[in-house]
Amino acid sequence: MIDAHCHLQSPELAPYLEELLLRARNSGVDGAVVNGTSPRDWPQVEQLCRTRAELRPSFGLHPWQADFEGDWAQELERLLQNNPNAGVGECGLDSLLSEVPLAQQLETLRIHIQLASEYQRPITLHLLGKVWQPIQAELVGLDVPILLHAFGASAELARQFSRQGCYFSLGGMWLRPEKNRGALHELPVDRVLLESDAPYQHPKGKRFHTEPALLAELCDQLAPVWGLQPEELAAQSHQNALRWLGEEAGNSGNPRSPDGKSKL
Numbered sequence: 001m002i003d004a005h006c007h008l009q010s011p012e013l014a015p016y017l018e019e020l021l022l023r024a025r026n027s028g029v030d031g032a033v034v035n036g037t038s039p040r041d042w043p044q045v046e047q048l049c050r051t052r053a054e055l056r057p058s059f060g061l062h063p064w065q066a067d068f069e070g071d072w073a074q075e076l077e078r079l080l081q082n083n084p085n086a087g088v089g090e091c092g093l094d095s096l097l098s099e100v101p102l103a104q105q106l107e108t109l110r111i112h113i114q115l116a117s118e119y120q121r122p123i124t125l126h127l128l129g130k131v132w133q134p135i136q137a138e139l140v141g142l143d144v145p146i147l148l149h150a151f152g153a154s155a156e157l158a159r160q161f162s163r164q165g166c167y168f169s170l171g172g173m174w175l176r177p178e179k180n181r182g183a184l185h186e187l188p189v190d191r192v193l194l195e196s197d198a199p200y201q202h203p204k205g206k207r208f209h210t211e212p213a214l215l216a217e218l219c220d221q222l223a224p225v226w227g228l229q230p231e232e233l234a235a236q237s238h239q240n241a242l243r244w245l246g247e248e249a250g251n252s253g254n255p256r257s258p259d260g261k262s263k264l
């Protein structure tokens with residue numbers, strides 16, 4: 001399995017990173033996409049992924065940092081040029097928890113979208129709050145595979161965004177007992193990825209750290225939503241992740257492109 005979204009560069013994970021990667025492998029997680037969130041952690045992400053073949057970098061300005069000053073766009077472009085396997089993100093829009101005005105977040109996001117399109121890289125979006133209308137307009141015509149990370153929205157939005165060809169990654173919030181998994185029925189299972197968002201998004205709250213091994217539990221708990229066995233969801237989400245990353249043979253990763261047709 002591939003952990004579609006995590007932050008293994010986080011300093012709080014550093015003391016036990018080796019242990020954590022071992023637990024990941026032992027639980028069937030043999031790859032991860034490590035997301036940088038600002039120029040402050042991009043060098044750590046780049047270095048971590050250079051030294052470990054199973055980790056793939058992604059670089060972006062998190063919507064909470066969308067007012068970062070300086071030449072970040074130039075640096076982002078340089079990282080994409082120097083790391084041909086790098087994705088774009090974590091970037092996005094957040095009207096709930098970000099202090100940056102939405103107009104400024106949009107401006108920042110547009111730069112990411114433009115770079116993703118120019119360099120043909122998969123893009124990872126963080127979307128939270130009243131942002132679903134503006135984001136839909138931004139995504140029209142974008143010709144790269146799009147991942148909506150930590151997808152937790154309604155069945156109606158699941159329908160709309162799956163029509164737009166997006167992928168969805170599901171994390172620890174779906175293990176919370178109060179979370180209604182009904183909305184997940186609307187997600188086509190060939191667009192579903194799994195993520196730890198390590199060290200964040202622990203089902204028991206902020207005091208705990210998540211890690212990539214969480215994917216095994218996500219498979220156990222979520223597979224019945226689509227009438228699957230856990231190992232079937234593991235295999236399906238792995239295939240989906242490869243398609244999103246453009247690594248599946250003969251497939252561009254973009255469900256809207258002629259060679260990226262859904263297989264189910």
Ligand SMILES: [Zn+2]
Pocket residue numbers: 005006007035090197
């Ligand atoms: Zn994240």
